[in-house]
Amino acid sequence: MRIAPGGIELVAVLFALSLATAIVGFLIPSVLIGLSGVFLLVFYRDPSRQPAGTGIVSPADGRIHSIDTGDDGRLQMVIFLNIWDVHVVRSPWDGQITDRQRRSGYRRPAFLAGAAKNAGVEYAFEDGLVTLRAGMFARRVRPYREAGSTVDRGERIGHIAFGSRVDVTFPSEFDRSHLTITLGERVKAGSTIVATKPAG
16 A cells, blocks of 8 residues: 555654564553554555546545635635545646645634635646645645646645645636536545536
8 A cells, every 4th residue: 555755654653662662561552552553554545546537636535615716706615634534635637836835824623614724735727726724633734746847637746634625726717517526525536526627
């Protein structure tokens, strides 16, 4: 099983600590530390994914938390990730990353409306945005790609530690009629089609 960057190091430390604790005779703490290592191993999993058809794919595993129109008139979608979801984030479309900014902000629970101002990393494309936002327990957003990079649809672009959210601002030619998902629906990163490209 592929593990997201940063996960192997944490798991190795916990397993080593678990072994050392067992050697000196502290069996219950050893088991608890070992179980924490197993949890992190599962949390940092990074399964292989392939888009299931044409169109824009979900950038994250989770549930569609909101679908709105932003102040600039563009369609926006928020995906909420719980602690059990895969937290590797993927590009929803082919394109060039024109800018990447780390945004400071709050660490509110990711399911609250105020979490739109949470700290995170924003990827700007030619005509769209993908923002990886930390939640109340998430302490780290790890971006994988730099500004100027060209990415394919479904390609890995980052990882968020623990509960969090991903915000998507669609290209300007998309509206609600192009969506193939509904509010509350569960989606998978790099696999679920969330919108189809307008004809022409």
